[in-house]
Amino acid sequence: MTENIIQVKNLTKQFGHFTAVNGINFNIKKGEILGFLGPNGAGKTTTIKMINGLLKISSGQILIKDMDSEKYRKQLKQIMGYMSQKFSLYPLLSSFENIEFFGGISGLSRKVIKEKQEEIKALIDTAILMQKTSDIPPGIRQKVSLFVCLLTDPEIIFLDEPTSGVDPEVRRDFWFEIYHLKKMGKTILVSTHNLDEVEYADRMLIIHRGNLLMEGEPDRLLKEYGKNSIDDLFKEAILSEDKQHSEVTR
Amino acid sequence: MIKLDHISKRFGDIAALGDVSFEIPASQITIVAGADGAGKSTLFKIMVGLVKKDSGQIYFKGRDIGSDFSQITAHTGYMPERFSLYPDLSVEENLNFYADIRHVPHKQREERKHQLLEKTGMLPFKKRRAGALSGGMKQKLSLSSILLSAPEFIILDEPTTGVDPLSRLEFFNIIEDLKKEGKTIAISTPYLDEAERGDYIVFLKDGHVFKRDSIENLRQQFPAKLFRILPDGNIFDIMESVKKNSQLSESLYIRGKYIKYLQSGQESLLNLIPHREVEEEKPKLEDMYIYYERLAKKQRT
Incomplete structure (x- = not known):
């Protein structure tokens, strides 16, 4: 296998006449943290969902461990974990019940589910784990969501805006968890609106209007474009794409 | 403009707001900053009478409104x-609809619509279906809708959450214009970068205010020195290694590739952190949030 655990080739997604993702190419290296930036509606979530098999590809190809993502969808699903925006736990179920439910649909045995329920007790207070997840503090809900996402011990982890709306302190704690996962050899893709966080990533991507605008190591990109902060880099990328777009449509 | 006095609210077992007091000064931008679940929305809903408070008083322009919220809502866009x-x-039909339900006189309507669309840069999209607008544009249209009745007090509950950084900047430009027109604005947000553009700030966590003041005062009276440290090595590993020293780790946090060090006393512990560069920095609201939140936590325990 190449060092690229995921290869995205000419990936396109159309919803009717709308092109959400427009022939993008990039790779994800094994064991890296890849930061994924772009405005709302840029195509981030659509891209993630095509990679992890939740959305069908319109054209192009995705290779995961050199296997075609649509042909080997079932096998590949086993090695990927996904934490969606606003971490979708069932609000009326407790954390324990959520683990049982998601463990069940991921094909974990009863025994393993029991073990996992024991395991989380070491991280979070049992009384809280028994409450409906709608009633627990968002910071803890986020922890539970990540735990659920890791139930099957996936090699590749997709975190879609895991830190939006959380406390500055909790947001930082979460990055320690992400780094911990990297140390365990996991490959991680993280999308975020908190631009400072991209500096923790090994490499970053910026997409807008379905087009890939920048790809590379954060430090190298800052140097290349002569910018002092990711904020400025982001602005530059988005505004130049907007300008091009308005010239084309004119 | 508005004064909240010892407001508390419980939903069953959950204390949504515990003894919240603060004032919203006239013709200024007041920011209510906090994460999801801090109680921001409950607070605003109580102010306009959509949620009943359990206890506490609300004063509008110096008068206790009792349970007559129309004293507030008649002057407020929420x-x-x-x-x-x-x-x-x-876009235009939406504005017409809101003009109707807010009884905006027909004579003024066209002019106001035009002004608002121009101010928000939405004029070219007048005929576009609201469903086909981007997230940032929808927010601008929503704002225009509540401004049609020319309220003097404007309450915006998380208008920029989930909106991308560039559209957020633009939205706040409009808010600053409204302030120049003399409007009083209360706005809640989880983003502390945009909060810098307010005049007065209330830090809210778990239903409690842990710090409130004018942003100017906060900046002038911040009691700690702040240093920005470029670590010599992996930032997470270094943070992990200094954890054993609790005095030190309590004053450290990460931001991007830098470690931030808040020095409260005379003694500097900078040398305990393997570093390549150190620079003193002006604290931002995010630094202050972390400082006061940790302080409040320490005082509780």
């Missing part, structure tokens, strides 16, 4: 977190 636009109506 934009909830999920403002309902009609996706099948055009």
